[in-house]
Amino acid sequence: MEETDFRQKIRSLVGDDMYRHALFYHYPDGLRFELSSGDSALDLVLTALNKATAICTNIFEGKESVLVHLQRYAPENRFQLRSTMRELREAGIIPPRNRSVWLEKVTADETDAFDDGYWVQCAFELPVSKVPALLWCALACDFPALRPNPRCLIYLLNLDKGIVAHPYDDRGMDVIGTERPPLEALYVKYKDWLLDYDLDAMKQNFEGTGGASTTQT
Template structure:
C-alpha cells in the first residue's frame, strides 16, 4: 500500500489549501457560530461530525493525512505527537512520511512535512477536534497545530476541516457529494451557496 500515492491521486493531483476554490464542484460547510472559544469548537465539532458520519458511513477505516510546516524542532515534533496522543490518535507503525517543497517569490524555499496513516472510523471526532482547535493557540487542548485531511478512498472524497470556521469536502465524482449537498444543505456556507447550487441543484 502506497499511502502517499493514495493521498495525491484521490482527487487527481495534490491538494493543500482552499480546496473548495482549487477543486471546482466541491462543498464548503460553515461550522462555528461565534461565542467563546470552547463554544465555537464544540459547535464546529458537532456540525463537522454530522457530515463526516455520512462521508464514512460505510467505511471501517479513515485514511488520515496530516500536514505541518517546517522548520520543526525535535521539541516541536514531540509536542505535536504528544498532543495527538492526548487526543486519542496514535500514529501506527504502518505510515508514510514525506516532504513537499514550496518555492516563494523571494527565492526562499519552504518545506511541508506530510504523514499518512489509517485509523478506525471511530476516531473521526478526535481528528475533527484536532483540526478545529488549530487557531486557538494553547487556550484549547489537545491541539497538535497541523492541518488534518480525512480521506475516503472508496468514494474518492477528501474532507478538510480547515479551522473552527469551516470545512471543505471535495471529490472527482460529483455523484459522491450530491447526497451530502441534499442532507446537509442547512450547513453550507451562505457566501458560496450559489456556486454549490449551480453544481448540485439539478443532480
C-alpha cells in the same frame, strides 16, 4: 509486512499536485460548510465539532477505517514537530507503523505566509471511531488555550467514495471528490450548513443544468 504506499493512494484521488489550502476553490464540485457559532472559543469549537461529525458520519458510513493525511510546516526549529506529535498522542491519535512519511518544499506561492522550508507529510489509516478526535484537533487549531491542539492540517479521505474532507478550522470544512453523487447527497442533506458566501456557486453547480466549476481564476 509490506508497507502501504498511502502517498500514492492520495495522489490517485487528488492528482500530482498535493492539496494544501482552500480545496473548494481548486477542485470542481466542491462543498464548503460553515461550522461554528457561539461566543467563547469552546462554544465555537464544540458547535463546529457537532456539525463536522454529522457530515463525516455520512461520508464514512459503513467504513471501518479512515485514511488520515497530516501536514505540518517544518521550520528550522523542529520543536514544533515534537509538540505536534505530543498533542496528537494526547488526543489518542497514534500513527501506526504502517504509514507513509515524506517532505514537500514550500512552494513559491506560499512564501508570503511561510519561510523557506518543508511540509512534513504523514498518511496512515485509523479506525473510523477516531474521526471525532481528529476533527477536534483540526477545529481547535486557532485557539492555543484549547487542548489537545497539534496545530497541523488534517485531511480525512474515503477512497471508496473518492472524497476528501478538510476541516480547516472552527469556521468551516471543505469537501471535494471525484464522484458527483456522494457530493450531491451531502449538498441536499446539509444544505442549511453551506457557507452563504459561496452558496450561489454551489447552487449553480448542483442545481443548475450541466454543473459549473468552482475553480478560481
